[in-house]
Amino acid sequence: MRKLAHVIGAGWLAISVGFILVTVITVLCQVAFRYLLALPLAWTEEVSRMALVGAVYAGLPAAYLRGEHIVVDFFVSLLPGWLFQPYVIAMKLICAVTLSYLTYGAFLQIEGTKGMTLIALPTFPVSAIYAVQAAALFSFTLLILLTLRDPRTYVAQEVGLDS
Amino acid sequence: RTLTLGTVYGARDVSTQAMEHWSEALSEATEGRWSLSIVPGGTLGGDREMLQQLSTGEIDINLSSPVVMQYVAPQYQCLEAEYIYDSEEQGFAVWRGDIGKAASQAMKDAHGIEIAAVGRRGARLVTANKPILKPEDLAGLKFRVTNNLRSEVFAAYGAQPAPLPLSELYGALRQGVFDAQENPLSTIFSLRFHEVQSHISETNHIWTYNLVLTNSDLMEELGEDRAAFESTLNESLEWLYTAIDEENARIRAEIEASGSAVFDKPDTKAFRDAARPILAAYAEQSCAPGLLDAVDAVAASN
Amino acid sequence: MLPVFLTFSALTLITCGLMIGVAAALVSIIGGMALFGDPFGARVPMMISRFAIDRIDNFLLLAVPFFILAGRLMNTGGVTVRLFDFVAVLVQPLRGGLGYANVMASFVFAGMSGSATADVVGLGSIEMKAMRSNGYPEGFSAGVTAASSLLGPVIPPSIVLIAYAVQAEQSVATLFLAAIVPGILMAACFMAWVFFESRRLKLPAGSWPSGREVRVKALHAILPLLTPGIILAGIYGGIFTPTEAAAVAVLYALLLTTLVYREMNWKTFLAELKGTALDTATLMFIIAMTSAFGVIMLRLGLPQAMVGIVVGISENPTIVMFLMLVVWLLVGCFMAQTPAIIILTPILMPIADRFGFDMIHFGIVMAMALTIGLLTPPVGMVLYALRKVADVPLAILFRVVMPYIAIAVLFISLLILVPQLVTALPYAFGLH
Ligand code: NA
Ligand code: NA
Numbered sequence: 001m002r003k004l005a006h007v008i009g010a011g012w013l014a015i016s017v018g019f020i021l022v023t024v025i026t027v028l029c030q031v032a033f034r035y036l037l038a039l040p041l042a043w044t045e046e047v048s049r050m051a052l053v054g055a056v057y058a059g060l061p062a063a064y065l066r067g068e069h070i071v072v073d074f075f076v077s078l079l080p081g082w083l084f085q086p087y088v089i090a091m092k093l094i095c096a097v098t099l100s101y102l103t104y105g106a107f108l109q110i111e112g113t114k115g116m117t118l119i120a121l122p123t124f125p126v127s128a129i130y131a132v133q134a135a136a137l138f139s140f141t142l143l144i145l146l147t148l149r150d151p152r153t154y155v156a157q158e159v160g161l162d163s
Numbered sequence: 164r165t166l167t168l169g170t171v172y173g174a175r176d177v178s179t180q181a182m183e184h185w186s187e188a189l190s191e192a193t194e195g196r197w198s199l200s201i202v203p204g205g206t207l208g209g210d211r212e213m214l215q216q217l218s219t220g221e222i223d224i225n226l227s228s229p230v231v232m233q234y235v236a237p238q239y240q241c242l243e244a245e246y247i248y249d250s251e252e253q254g255f256a257v258w259r260g261d262i263g264k265a266a267s268q269a270m271k272d273a274h275g276i277e278i279a280a281v282g283r284r285g286a287r288l289v290t291a292n293k294p295i296l297k298p299e300d301l302a303g304l305k306f307r308v309t310n311n312l313r314s315e316v317f318a319a320y321g322a323q324p325a326p327l328p329l330s331e332l333y334g335a336l337r338q339g340v341f342d343a344q345e346n347p348l349s350t351i352f353s354l355r356f357h358e359v360q361s362h363i364s365e366t367n368h369i370w371t372y373n374l375v376l377t378n379s380d381l382m383e384e385l386g387e388d389r390a391a392f393e394s395t396l397n398e399s400l401e402w403l404y405t406a407i408d409e410e411n412a413r414i415r416a417e418i419e420a421s422g423s424a425v426f427d428k429p430d431t432k433a434f435r436d437a438a439r440p441i442l443a444a445y446a447e448q449s450c451a452p453g454l455l456d457a458v459d460a461v462a463a464s465n
Numbered sequence: 466m467l468p469v470f471l472t473f474s475a476l477t478l479i480t481c482g483l484m485i486g487v488a489a490a491l492v493s494i495i496g497g498m499a500l501f502g503d504p505f506g507a508r509v510p511m512m513i514s515r516f517a518i519d520r521i522d523n524f525l526l527l528a529v530p531f532f533i534l535a536g537r538l539m540n541t542g543g544v545t546v547r548l549f550d551f552v553a554v555l556v557q558p559l560r561g562g563l564g565y566a567n568v569m570a571s572f573v574f575a576g577m578s579g580s581a582t583a584d585v586v587g588l589g590s591i592e593m594k595a596m597r598s599n600g601y602p603e604g605f606s607a608g609v610t611a612a613s614s615l616l617g618p619v620i621p622p623s624i625v626l627i628a629y630a631v632q633a634e635q636s637v638a639t640l641f642l643a644a645i646v647p648g649i650l651m652a653a654c655f656m657a658w659v660f661f662e663s664r665r666l667k668l669p670a671g672s673w674p675s676g677r678e679v680r681v682k683a684l685h686a687i688l689p690l691l692t693p694g695i696i697l698a699g700i701y702g703g704i705f706t707p708t709e710a711a712a713v714a715v716l717y718a719l720l721l722t723t724l725v726y727r728e729m730n731w732k733t734f735l736a737e738l739k740g741t742a743l744d745t746a747t748l749m750f751i752i753a754m755t756s757a758f759g760v761i762m763l764r765l766g767l768p769q770a771m772v773g774i775v776v777g778i779s780e781n782p783t784i785v786m787f788l789m790l791v792v793w794l795l796v797g798c799f800m801a802q803t804p805a806i807i808i809l810t811p812i813l814m815p816i817a818d819r820f821g822f823d824m825i826h827f828g829i830v831m832a833m834a835l836t837i838g839l840l841t842p843p844v845g846m847v848l849y850a851l852r853k854v855a856d857v858p859l860a861i862l863f864r865v866v867m868p869y870i871a872i873a874v875l876f877i878s879l880l881i882l883v884p885q886l887v888t889a890l891p892y893a894f895g896l897h
Contacts, residue, residue: 059746
């Protein structure tokens with residue numbers, strides 16, 4: 001189970017890193033082409049924005065496995081030992097239910113945005129973004145269920161980011 | 164029932180004020196059966212986001228510009244293209260005639276949205292730090308645009324078009340990241356672009372309109388109140404027609420009195436002639452077959 | 466009453482340890498069901514899913530991963546340590562010199578990164594180590610390290626100010642400019658406190674450095690010291706927009722760490738990219754879901770209710786702003802600053818409008834007030850980070866940051882009373 005979970009997480013993380021690289025490269029291209037070459041590009045803004053959205057959703061399953069989701073563990077850390085495990089499982093179940101609801105919404109949006117495209121890239125369907133969202137949220141939910149009994153994937157183990 | 168109307172225009176925008184007028188008239192005419200809750204300023208999202216909300220019925224009405232065609236009826240996106248109309252009146256005739264009805268039907272079939280009414284919005288003008296009197300005057304200027312066709316047209320004039328979020332545009336013009344931009348006069352004034360640009364050129368390269376879009380189910384739901392809904396809406400849009408003249412005159416006087424920018428009357432024919440071939444090629448590729456010819460065949464009327 | 470109840474529910478769920486993004490999503494779903502009155506229709510799930518995409522589909526927010534990546538590259542690539550060595554040698558002969566160096570290094574680092582934990586995790590551990598080996602008391606060291614990290618989100622670039630700009634439709638460039646004077650003054654206030662503490666605690670003073678020592682360390686640090694200048698000169702000199710500046714900062718950090726210091730290789734670079742992807746996903750999901758929550762509260766009428774409550778208490782703008790300050794400090798205790806500013810901005814905008822607050826001044830004061838929450842229980846992210854990197858117990862940390870919290874609150878009160886401290890620079894540059 002844990003093995004499968006880690007393969008899924010690593011796959012998504014690779015995709016997310018790819019998207020992050022795309023954002024950096026397209027924005028640098030935007031500056032270089034406008035300022036240095038005086039040849040502004042029209043598509044860079046939209047591509048970088050879509051890559052950002054892709055990076056965020058692709059990164060979610062992996063962030064979950066690393067316990068990087070921002071959780072306020074102050075209250076959780078005060079719990080008596082016997083209650084800790086069941087409490088974390090309950091939290092995870094709430095997360096799984098909420099995220100599957102979001103997955104369902106993303107799935108409906110794939111259908112609902114049929115025929116809509118981006119402005120600068122008229123060949124790029126808006127529903128592709130929702131497909132990434134649906135797939136990533138589905139994996140996120142799946143990973144929660146696969147690691148339901150493992151508290152380490154919920155309460156942060158290392159320093160996260162102040163947001 | 165209270166209907167939610169979303170718009171990206173600000174609360175003080177004259178188009179939003181027209182909706183406030185409509186709100187009052189509608190409640191009065193239907194004895195409170197229908198009222199409007201207006202959410203301005205893009206709080207509910209941008210154009211695409213608002214259309215999706217309209218389509219699912221999260222909101223009931225959306226006031227926006229024909230730019231939305233790109234999302235919900237792309238074969239009609241040319242109806243807000245550079246120099247497609249000879250005059251503002253011709254554009255009204257197109258939008259209120261068969262072509263506008265066909266566009267509305269296309270949106271209804273695909274997304275359950277329709278055009279309830281078309282109102283005045285005005286022209287888009289170019290601002291820069293030099294007089295823009297002919298296309299060549301734009302040569303080499305870093306020019307802020309927001310869509311592909313506009314980018315191609317202004318590139319043909321010799322400008323260097325690139326995108327930028329509207330909120331950063333003032334700073335970018337001030338600092339010289341961008342040299343020029345184009346927007347309706349009300350936007351130029353409310354975002355104070357006249358303070359950082361010395362010339363406002365009345366290129367009128369776009370005649371844009373207010374589309375009052377509604378969810379098609381709502382139009383059915385209105386039943387007997389539909390007549391009141393439409394008549395009060397049309398009255399408010401008539402109010403808007405004259406209010407825009409007053410607003411533009413006031414803005415113009417204020418900018419001229421401040422001395423921060425001057426207005427130029429350019430040779431629009433030269434701009435039009437340079438834009439038409441690009442528009443034709445674009446329409447060929449992206450719009451309904453024969454749309455440009457059909458628009459040309461519509462005579463100006465008002 | 467429903468939106469007020471839902472807001473308290475969200476805060477309770479977060480405090481109980483539900484993932485912040487999920488808590489915001491859950492309360493948004495319930496709010497959406499109440500709003501449309503059809504709990505099982507397709508509208509609510511479609512709405513939440515759309516918000517979850519569209520609220521982060523924003524060019525300005527691209528600066529967030531870029532500044533996270535730039536900060537990470539500086540930390541692992543040997544930039545941060547050279548920076549600290551240089552400022553430390555400058556103030557070495559002063560009593561409590563490493564205390565000043567601590568603030569000054571954070572000040573410069575803040576000019577390259579957008580968050581406080583980036584400061585604590587990288588610079589903070591270097592500072593704690595240096596102060597320990599020079600015999601500084603643990604409490605003093607931890608206090609100044611924690612407090613000075615607050616400069617990270619205040620001095621531009623700043624993730625929280627970008628989030629405010631997006632929500633309030635204000636210019637990032639103008640907000641960054643407006644934060645400079647408050648940032649400098651806050652650093653000065655912290656250094657003044659270091660001055661008094663150094664005398665009270667009889668802290669050690671170092672020897673005078675040789676001219677050669679200063680030159681060598683300066684040479685090592687000169688390139689990173691240029692980073693804030695490149696970012697600011699680029700934005701205000703007409704070369705690039707704030708988002709583009711962030712991408713350029715990444716490129717510069719990469720060139721510096723690979724070609725100049727040669728401390729970055731493919732493996733470490735990939736590790737930082739992974740870290741950036743994880744941080745970005747975590748933070749931006751929260752931004753997306755709290756934005757959705759904010760819009761739904763708006764449609765349920767919370768802002769109007771807030772205006773009514775506030776007007777009932779006072780009609781005086783200054784008093785109202787101090788009232789806001791109390792709210793921000795309280796919310797900051799329970800919520801990280803970016804989600805807090807994302808939720809609060811649309812709710813408080815009608816109040817700002819009603820009392821005629823300057824939106825740049827309002828945003829800077831709100832961001833700084835929420836930043837204080839980084840140092841307070843139960844959510845103080847900086848203290849949790851410092852506990853992990855420097856192994857100082859939380860109980861001590863909570864105690865030693867108290868004076869700095871007091872200084873920061875007094876300083877923010879001054880900003881409320883003298884708005885020109887915030888707005889004068891943007892005015893001078895013609896950006897406001
Ligand atoms: Na520090
Ligand atoms: Na910073």
